[in-house]
Amino acid sequence: MKAMVFHEHGGVEKLHYQDFPDPELQPGDCLVRVKAVALNGFEPMILQKTTALPTPLPMIPGGDIAGEIVELGSAANDGQWRVGDRVSIYPMVPDEGMTGETRLGGCCELVRIPAGNLLPVPDDLDFVRAASLPIAYGTALRMMVSRGRVAAGETVLILGATGGVGTACVQLAKLLGAEVIACGSADWKLEKLRELGADHVVDTSREDFRKAVWERYGKPHMRHKTGGVDVVINYIGGDTWVDGCRALKPGGRMLTCGASAGFQTANDLRYIWTYELNLMGSNGWRPEDQLEMMAMVADGRIEPALHAVRPLTETPISIQELIERQVFGKTVLLP
Numbered sequence: 001m002k003a004m005v006f007h008e009h010g011g012v013e014k015l016h017y018q019d020f021p022d023p024e025l026q027p028g029d030c031l032v033r034v035k036a037v038a039l040n041g042f043e044p045m046i047l048q049k050t051t052a053l054p055t056p057l058p059m060i061p062g063g064d065i066a067g068e069i070v071e072l073g074s075a076a077n078d079g080q081w082r083v084g085d086r087v088s089i090y091p092m093v094p095d096e097g098m099t100g101e102t103r104l105g106g107c108c109e110l111v112r113i114p115a116g117n118l119l120p121v122p123d124d125l126d127f128v129r130a131a132s133l134p135i136a137y138g139t140a141l142r143m144m145v146s147r148g149r150v151a152a153g154e155t156v157l158i159l160g161a162t163g164g165v166g167t168a169c170v171q172l173a174k175l176l177g178a179e180v181i182a183c184g185s186a187d188w189k190l191e192k193l194r195e196l197g198a199d200h201v202v203d204t205s206r207e208d209f210r211k212a213v214w215e216r217y218g219k220p221h222m223r224h225k226t227g228g229v230d231v232v233i234n235y236i237g238g239d240t241w242v243d244g245c246r247a248l249k250p251g252g253r254m255l256t257c258g259a260s261a262g263f264q265t266a267n268d269l270r271y272i273w274t275y276e277l278n279l280m281g282s283n284g285w286r287p288e289d290q291l292e293m294m295a296m297v298a299d300g301r302i303e304p305a306l307h308a309v310r311p312l313t314e315t316p317i318s319i320q321e322l323i324e325r326q327v328f329g330k331t332v333l334l335p
């Protein structure tokens with residue numbers, strides 16, 4: 001098959017479009033022809049090895065995959081799946097890890113996946129939109145609903161709202177009835193955030209988001225229980241953490257699912273105890289979340305924010321755009 005492969009870590013020049021051996025099926029596996037694969041913020045981290053994850057080499061990027069079953073392993077032939085079924089892949093595989101991080105990804109023509117990791121794609125959902133959903137929208141759904149319990153009427157500040165998870169958070173927060181303050185680092189991205197439904201936008205390349213929150217909602221006041229926002233979504237980390245706490249209303253909650261700008265953050269415990277803040281983690285999502293997101297897109301409640309739909313050969317430029325933060329939403333590649 002053809003695949004986008006890197007044999008050593010480094011910049012996008014390490015990616016090569018080349019012939020690669022077809023996957024070999026284990027009895028419980030299915031072989032899926034990739035129809036569309038989407039990129040995530042972790043692609044640069046894996047390619048450049050800025051995480052401690054044990055990435056095997058050679059490696060194929062891409063964890064968000066939609067396609068068609070072309071072959072069933074001998075133990076995957078129990079009638080649940082048939083050749084030709086349209087499927088979305090739940091990318092976290094027991095004993096193998098995350099597709100595109102610690103096991104081969106989907107920037108190629110064929111992927112091997114245990115049958116238990118397949119989910120049906122609704123008839124009225126195309127492959128491009130199906131591929132855009134698992135990691136970013138699944139993660140956002142768990143963070144906003146299962147963990148964050150964002151409710152109608154709440155105020156939600158979303159840092160890095162322009163990325164895959166961020167655009168999903170903006171859409172879900174609006175659907176839940178919240179008021180959204182969305183942060184991005186360029187005018188063109190802020191315009192798109194407004195189009196997506198953000199009530200207010202903050203240009204973090206020029207503005208201090210904490211001050212912007214205080215100006216709009218007031219400085220948090222413990223006795224009066226006023227000021228600040230109810231929820232901060234913060235997977236940026238780095239030097240945003242303390243100001244994220246300071247932007248919260250007394251009793252507010254800050255949620256994280258990552259650390260794009262660094263995981264070793266400063267902290268100021270005074271704000272946490274004085275304002276009785278809740279700092280919450282959210283990790284991944286469940287297959288039910290992925291099914292729910294597909295249903296929400298199929299019935300029109302959510303329209304995924306797509307940055308670009310391109311041929312697979314354009315993976316290097318697409319990952320370079322992620323490195324340079326020139327992306328709004330999801331990039332989908334077509335083998």
Ligand SMILES: NC(=O)c1ccc[n+]([C@@H]2O[C@H](COP(=O)([O-])OP(=O)(O)OC[C@H]3O[C@@H](n4cnc5c(N)ncnc54)[C@H](OP(=O)(O)O)[C@@H]3O)[C@@H](O)[C@H]2O)c1
Nearest residue numbers: 040041160162163164165184185235258259260261284325
């Ligand atoms: N735990 C999990 O299961 C899970 C799952 C998915 C993602 N994540 C994590 O969630 C985060 C977002 O993922 P994503 O796929 O949405 O990434 P993404 O598409 O690259 O979006 C990240 C956004 O953060 C902003 N940003 C601010 N400071 C940044 C920095 N120093 N480096 C990079 N971006 C920065 C960028 O927007 P502006 O340029 O407009 O500021 C960018 O659009 C990542 O940290 C990722 O590892 C975790």
